[in-house]
Amino acid sequence: MPADTEVQPIVEMRGITIAFPGVLALDGVDFRLIPGEIHSLMGENGAGKSTLIKALTGVYAIDSGTIAVSGSERRFEATADAQAAGISTVYQEVNLCANLSVGENVMLGHEKRGRAGIDWRATHSEAERHLAGLGLRLDSRSELGSHSIAIQQLIAIARAMVLDAKVLILDEPTSSLDRGEVEQLFAVIRDLRDSGVAILFVSHFLDQVYEISDRITVLRNGQLVGEHLAADLPKDALVAEMIGRELEDLAAISDRADREIDRTGTPIVKATGLGKRGMLEPADLEVYDGEVVGLAGLLGSGRTELVRLLYGADRAETGEVAVDGTSVRIHSPRHAIDHGIAFSSEDRRGEGVVADLTVAENMILGIQARRGWLRRVSKAEQDAVVAEYMEALGVRPADPHVPIGNLSGGNQQKVLLARWLATAPELLILDEPTRGIDVGAKADIQRKVAELSEKGLSVIFISSELEEVLRLAQRVIVLRDRKAVGELDAHEVDLDGLVDYIAHSEEGSVSR
Amino acid sequence: MSATDATTTTSSASGAGAKGMIGTFTSRYASVLPTFAAITILIALLAGAEIYFGNFLTGRNMSALLLDNAYLMVLAVGMTFVIVTAGIDLSVGSVMAFTGIFGASLFASGVPFVIVIPVMLLSGVAIGLLIGVLVQYFNVQPFIASLAGLFLGRGLAYVVSLQSIRVEDPVLLWLGSTRFTLGDFYIAPTGVIALLTVIVGALVMHFTRFGRTVYAVGGSEQSARLMGLNVARTKVMVYVISGLCGGLAGLVLTAYTGSGYPRNGIGTELDVIAVVVIGGTLLSGGRGYVLGSMIGVFVFGTINTIINFMGAEQSWTHIIVGALLLLFIVVQRAIVARSDRSR
Numbered sequence: 001m002p003a004d005t006e007v008q009p010i011v012e013m014r015g016i017t018i019a020f021p022g023v024l025a026l027d028g029v030d031f032r033l034i035p036g037e038i039h040s041l042m043g044e045n046g047a048g049k050s051t052l053i054k055a056l057t058g059v060y061a062i063d064s065g066t067i068a069v070s071g072s073e074r075r076f077e078a079t080a081d082a083q084a085a086g087i088s089t090v091y092q093e094v095n096l097c098a099n100l101s102v103g104e105n106v107m108l109g110h111e112k113r114g115r116a117g118i119d120w121r122a123t124h125s126e127a128e129r130h131l132a133g134l135g136l137r138l139d140s141r142s143e144l145g146s147h148s149i150a151i152q153q154l155i156a157i158a159r160a161m162v163l164d165a166k167v168l169i170l171d172e173p174t175s176s177l178d179r180g181e182v183e184q185l186f187a188v189i190r191d192l193r194d195s196g197v198a199i200l201f202v203s204h205f206l207d208q209v210y211e212i213s214d215r216i217t218v219l220r221n222g223q224l225v226g227e228h229l230a231a232d233l234p235k236d237a238l239v240a241e242m243i244g245r246e247l248e249d250l251a252a253i254s255d256r257a258d259r260e261i262d263r264t265g266t267p268i269v270k271a272t273g274l275g276k277r278g279m280l281e282p283a284d285l286e287v288y289d290g291e292v293v294g295l296a297g298l299l300g301s302g303r304t305e306l307v308r309l310l311y312g313a314d315r316a317e318t319g320e321v322a323v324d325g326t327s328v329r330i331h332s333p334r335h336a337i338d339h340g341i342a343f344s345s346e347d348r349r350g351e352g353v354v355a356d357l358t359v360a361e362n363m364i365l366g367i368q369a370r371r372g373w374l375r376r377v378s379k380a381e382q383d384a385v386v387a388e389y390m391e392a393l394g395v396r397p398a399d400p401h402v403p404i405g406n407l408s409g410g411n412q413q414k415v416l417l418a419r420w421l422a423t424a425p426e427l428l429i430l431d432e433p434t435r436g437i438d439v440g441a442k443a444d445i446q447r448k449v450a451e452l453s454e455k456g457l458s459v460i461f462i463s464s465e466l467e468e469v470l471r472l473a474q475r476v477i478v479l480r481d482r483k484a485v486g487e488l489d490a491h492e493v494d495l496d497g498l499v500d501y502i503a504h505s506e507e508g509s510v511s512r
Numbered sequence: 513m514s515a516t517d518a519t520t521t522t523s524s525a526s527g528a529g530a531k532g533m534i535g536t537f538t539s540r541y542a543s544v545l546p547t548f549a550a551i552t553i554l555i556a557l558l559a560g561a562e563i564y565f566g567n568f569l570t571g572r573n574m575s576a577l578l579l580d581n582a583y584l585m586v587l588a589v590g591m592t593f594v595i596v597t598a599g600i601d602l603s604v605g606s607v608m609a610f611t612g613i614f615g616a617s618l619f620a621s622g623v624p625f626v627i628v629i630p631v632m633l634l635s636g637v638a639i640g641l642l643i644g645v646l647v648q649y650f651n652v653q654p655f656i657a658s659l660a661g662l663f664l665g666r667g668l669a670y671v672v673s674l675q676s677i678r679v680e681d682p683v684l685l686w687l688g689s690t691r692f693t694l695g696d697f698y699i700a701p702t703g704v705i706a707l708l709t710v711i712v713g714a715l716v717m718h719f720t721r722f723g724r725t726v727y728a729v730g731g732s733e734q735s736a737r738l739m740g741l742n743v744a745r746t747k748v749m750v751y752v753i754s755g756l757c758g759g760l761a762g763l764v765l766t767a768y769t770g771s772g773y774p775r776n777g778i779g780t781e782l783d784v785i786a787v788v789v790i791g792g793t794l795l796s797g798g799r800g801y802v803l804g805s806m807i808g809v810f811v812f813g814t815i816n817t818i819i820n821f822m823g824a825e826q827s828w829t830h831i832i833v834g835a836l837l838l839l840f841i842v843v844q845r846a847i848v849a850r851s852d853r854s855r
Contacts, residue, residue, distance in 0.1 A: 059738075100798075109721060139540070141540050
């Protein structure tokens, strides 16, 4: 077990400050890594974790502060500098080359050379030795791409060992691994720790952090909140440090959504038999005034497909859509927008934000689209709309004139929400609005959805986080294998019940 | 517990029996498959032509295949480097024309070959360096940067001369007209240059860290950078190599035709790209072989020769090469899609 300070830290970062246009990503942060310890870096998205890692690995230049490795101050201009100082990184999206062999990925840049260039036999046997050191028996000549992500992570670690890493940074290494693979990874990490490597671990899975960490440092909004021994920091204290306040808010949101919907009148939107071959079997969907309808199902179950057909982003082959009781044809998003339907895509980067435009410009896009490109939105009107939503959604930084690409995922999502709210839609479709954003922004977005639906906005809410669906929705439609298989009253089902239904339900699927 | 317990059989190649062997094969050699396809097509073409014409597979014919396409082979080597990094070099045809006419005019004014030949090669290198710097440091799309190189090379060629210039230099004539014979087969020094270029190119690609970095950059530039590889130098270097090959091709073509001509090589860049792709190099980068590109050149040359034999219009060459190209791109997509699925 680590004592507090008797071992000399191998890495000491002091007063690290990094500013991006409009955002102070890191503000005078101190951080250290001690040999033979696993040190977890915690914080919400946008707290500055990845910026700190990039500073340590030489990807970003620091604006002020110092980095010392083994007591001597260093300046990292490029990743190669950090690697030369013994700092290696395994990234979440494994940064290896899938087109090359396993052994090459381990050895690239350090291949064994004979008189006639690279000695492949020696190189591969060296690679296999390093892999075996991690308990991996692989064909070193097989292509990297033929192995699972979990194995690729371990291969990336083997590469770090070739570089003789004294510091190993693992950035969200477990996010796409199953339980058994995580065990295997952890065993390797512990072995390395015991051999004296200093390990920096980042994960958003609290259980895993506690399972493996000796020490935990918490960042919030680019500032250091505290450094603790893991054993001294209870989980709720950690969460409190990470997010401050938002936990109770979620309970309040749930109360808010817990109300009866009047389903006697005409639904705002009613789709009958909406389907397309290869995408979705004909499905029905009704949304009433002020109702939040959740769509639940696994990835690829048809959730996204259903709303894309409804919105006209993909063209339905069968079915009818009625808005306010009148049958309409929706062949493109334009038609949908004309009928008061707004859709925020799950693909925030690809189909959501325009990264080079400012926050304000991104917000205005929705209104402009609804109005038609020829009719100008006056400056005064723009400013009013932007100011209103910046305030209402708590977008940070509060400057509407920075490029949206500089914002964290959560704040980008808020801007997208504002974009569609500004068009005053009658039905708002949110596809995974909370994916990959921090806890605080998640709470903000959910609160806003609950608030708006109370005021009469109808919402279709899609999320992989079923707690969110249950918290916000009054009614949940379950999809499986590209088919709507049932409908549940959100008040009458709990999380386990919903999971069970998604996995097993037979009722409701007539054709079985 | 140790990590060893957790991993027992992780490699897809670990299964026993025939299925395991196929697993090993595809997990090791998936990227060779397009090149195998090219070899298959080459053999089929040669065999088909022999059966149809009866006198196709002669030493003379096969030797001419190398002789006539030596310049294309040299260009294809450079282009393979560029395409494996997921780049493209449209300038090669006009670089070849420029260095060719420039060399011819220097020869005509009596400059000795020991100066002319290095100058030709260096002119190619200079244009390649320019393109590489534009691509790497000014973030210009390879397509656009090399298009600029194309216009520059062609313009310079016209500046040197609007007419063809005959070369009387004995060394160059020796390069073009000597025939080393072995039975029915012969090879000219230009053919030797082409084959040496292929061999050196293949060795550099396979047995040097630079060569492996070329593949890494094509596989994922981001990853290569994060692995601490020198991406910037590599990306500039591949265009320099392509430029060097352009200069060398200029020398080979000038020797082959006995003159420089500013209109040489118009559209050749597209032929080169076609042969490289037919030879199994993926336009998306990361996969491909210099030897595959040589096969691609032979496929291209064989189609040309067959068309000649049939006495058909030369334009049929382009139609058939176009069709083959389409076929290959579809085959490659299928292979890539399959290897993506098999993870």
